[in-house]
Amino acid sequence: MSAKTLTIQTEEDFSTLTINRPEKRNAISHGMIEELLQALDEVEKGPARALVLTGAGRAFCAGMDLQALKDFRSQSNSEIAADARRIATLFRRLYAFPKPTIAAVNGAAIAGGCGLATLCDFTLAVPEAKFGYTEVRVGFIPALVSSYVVRQVGEKRARDLLLSGRIFGAAEAQAMGMVNEIVGPDKLLPRARELARSLAEMSPVALGHTKRLLLKFSEEDIHRETELAVEASATVRTTADFREGLTAFLEKRPPKWHGE
Secondary structure (H helix, E strand, O other): OOOOOEEEEEEOOEEEEEEOOHHHOOOEOHHHHHHHHHHHHHHHHOOOOEEEEEEOOOOOEOOEOHHHHHHHOOOOHHHHHHHHHHHHHHHHHHHOOOOOEEEEEOOOEEOHHHHHHHOOOEEEEOOOOEEEOOHHHHOOOOHHHHHHHHHHHOHHHHHHHHHHOOEEEHHHHHHOOOOOEEOOHHHHHHHHHHHHHHHHOOOHHHHHHHHHHHHHHHHHHHHHHHHHHHHHHHHHOOOHHHHHHHHHHHHOOOOOOOOO
């Protein structure tokens, strides 16, 4: 595929998908969402038996980009709902991907970027990596990832992360079970490739069936919770606090919350 925001490299039995907007800290654009979905389709249909996901430059993914944030303010209700569903589809696609996935987190993974990093089967991170679901800071909610966060870390910790919007480091993420390994920067991709090769040596049928089984344990609940999350995400985007939060963020000033 020809992509503006991604690169795909297939070697041996695995593919490496690199988010390639380093000048924007690999922030998510509308086009990137579509390209990520296309890339996942390509890798699923191709010969690769595992997928490595990483970021170009110093960040893994800093969440939605500035232009996308500006667009949110002028969207119609139907556009708002469709946009929320596109992001939900991307998260679900990555979570349910039939081949093993490995995130090689080379830097900041914030908001939606944190979702991409932690929805993979394995998450490797450099010691300097930062994580956070920061949506509440701009009057938004981490709705579309919340169901997965609760499953990963438990409800009490999820409340801490999602309500505080705080940034936390790789060591804390590992202690909570969101990161599998912490690896030095020069060893991050080699370790991810090593893991991908070891997974490629396993039976692809067995791995696929194992992933499907794990998904079926919670598939109905995740579907129901995703629908609730899409509705909540769309609703919040119509509020005065959301508009104020985005405006304040874009103007680089503290928000003045309306409480409505």
